[in-house]
Amino acid sequence: MKFLAPLICTGFLTACGVAYVTPQVSERSVAGLEVDVVPMTVSSVTAANAAPYTPRPLPAVYSQSISAGSTPTGAGAPPAQPVSEQLRPDSIPTLLPDPQPQRPYLIGVGDIVALSSPQLSSPSVDDDGAAGTQQRYTVQDDGAIAIANVGRVVIAGQTLEAAETELFQRFVENQIDPAFSLEILEFNSQRVNVGGAVNTPSVLPIQFVPLYLDDALTLAGGANASEPQFTTVRLYRDGTLYQVALDEVRTQRVQLQDGDSIFVDAAYDYTRAQAFFEEQIALAEVQRGRRQAALDQLRTELLLRRTQQQEARAVFQEKLELGAVDRDYVYLMGELDEQSRFALPFGQRAVLADAISSTGGIPNETGNASQIYVLRAGEDAASVNAWRLDGRNAANLILATRFELRPDDIVFVSEQPITRWSRFLDQLFPSLLSASVD
The missing domain is CATH 3.10.560.10 (Outer membrane lipoprotein wza domain like)
Incomplete structure (x- = not known):
């Protein structure tokens, strides 16, 4: 009982x-x-x-891409141009570079491209301010453009078609609709200098259409010379000086390339021409040095921003672990x-x-x-x-x-x-055993 x-x-x-x-x-x-x-x-x-x-939402630091704007570089003060007398020559010998095969235009640093895409409606960091779905990007010193939600894409040294292929691949990798169009708005990377006896000394861009020597003189306002047969057009390319008489320029279709310097000498002064080319060389050296400094500054800025981003993410993770995030x-x-x-x-x-x-x-x-x-x-x-x-x-x-x-x-x-009954019995049996002992 x-x-x-x-x-x-x-x-x-x-x-x-x-x-x-x-x-x-x-x-x-x-x-x-x-x-x-x-x-x-x-x-x-x-x-x-x-x-x-x-x-x-996650903090914005998890969706921001790291990019920095290009630092503009100056050319510095050009050296003084010497002036000296030169007697009229009996003839002007023609010395021209070997014909070069036509090559497609390669995108370079400083070019401004336009990217049109229905999914790129927000401006990028280095965007030039265009509104709508067409965004303007300047090719920066490292050869890349920074696209929101895609990152930095290197397009310098590529043809327009190759750049489109590269962008298509990056769009697909980032799950963005690859329907877009790419065009070059401003050609700034390949240039030709024209100086001397011309009406408008100019720096001319090389574009898709080949630029020839006679076209460059026309774009510079033409030669300012009363005796074309005694006026010399000199071309400085890759350390070599070439020349041709002004009245023979149109018959000598010389295609220009990036870095060419042209000097029209109406006073038969070779020294002046040489000084002009040395000036262009000095100018290029100054620009190269400042461009390298700008590139170093860009890299430092990118590293600083990346470090700040990593620190912000680490702080968020610590707060998350401590329960300090809603x-x-x-x-x-x-x-x-x-x-x-x-x-x-x-x-x-x-x-x-x-x-x-x-x-x-x-x-x-x-x-x-x-x-x-x-x-x-x-x-x-x-x-x-x-x-x-x-x-x-x-x-x-x-x-x-x-x-x-x-x-x-x-x-x-x-x-x-059955689990309910099992647990009930687990509670019951100790009570029964205790009662039986009593």
Whole structure:
């Protein structure tokens, strides 16, 4: 009788719900809350996902590309141009460079290109200010242009077609619609200097169309010489000086190339021409030195910005680990491998399957797959919406990959009936043994 008395008493307490209490989801009004249990179906999932929600964004430091503007370089003061007398020559010998094969235009530093794309509507760091979907970019000292959401793309030294291929590949790698057009707006990288006895001394750009010696003189306003047959046109290229009489220029179709310097000498002064070319060389040296200094400064600036970006990301990660960053959570309760809270990701939405998988899933021995709930506060403070997923049919689990979670949702999994009895017995037997000993 001593053994049966505790058993009868414990059974009575169990029937009264005192010996073992297990959480359940019920539509009964509890604590002033009205619970509405809805089976999870395609239509009910669609209705639940209609609840407005904007995921918290990552800090801007995670989406910014590292780029820096080009530092302009000056040419410095040109050297003085010497002047001396020169007697009229009997004839002007013709000395011209060997004909060069025509080559396609290669994009270079300083060129300004226009990129038109429906997905590039925001200006880049080194953008020249154009509005709309056409963006202007200056090819910087490292040969690259900086494109938002793509990064730095090196196009210097490439033809327009090769640059388009490179941009197409980078757009595809960054999942951007590769429908775009590329054109060169300003040709600044390849130039020819024209000076001496011309009406308008000029620096002429080389473009897609080949530039010839007679065309360059025309663009410089023509030669300012009363005796063309005694006027010398001198061409300085790669350390070699060439020349031809002015009245023979049109018959000698000399194609110009980047770095050529032309001097029209109406006074038969070779020394003046030589001084002009030395001036161009000195000018090029000054520009080269300042360009290198600008490139070094650009690299230093990029390194500094990259370091600042890495430090900002590290600070954010430390705050995140310490819980000092506002996060949205979903709470996981009931028969799961681990009861915890699931942090909703930044910048995207999470679904029920993400939350359940984060804990290791539902244990087959204890979890009731037919009673998986998502509890969410209703529109008023006295209502609770409960969506019930019946996972006994594995096909229904596809709904878990579609059901979007919202902040403060509660994912609850009921226990198996046999689990409830097993736990009851685990509590009961120690009491029986203790009673029998007494």
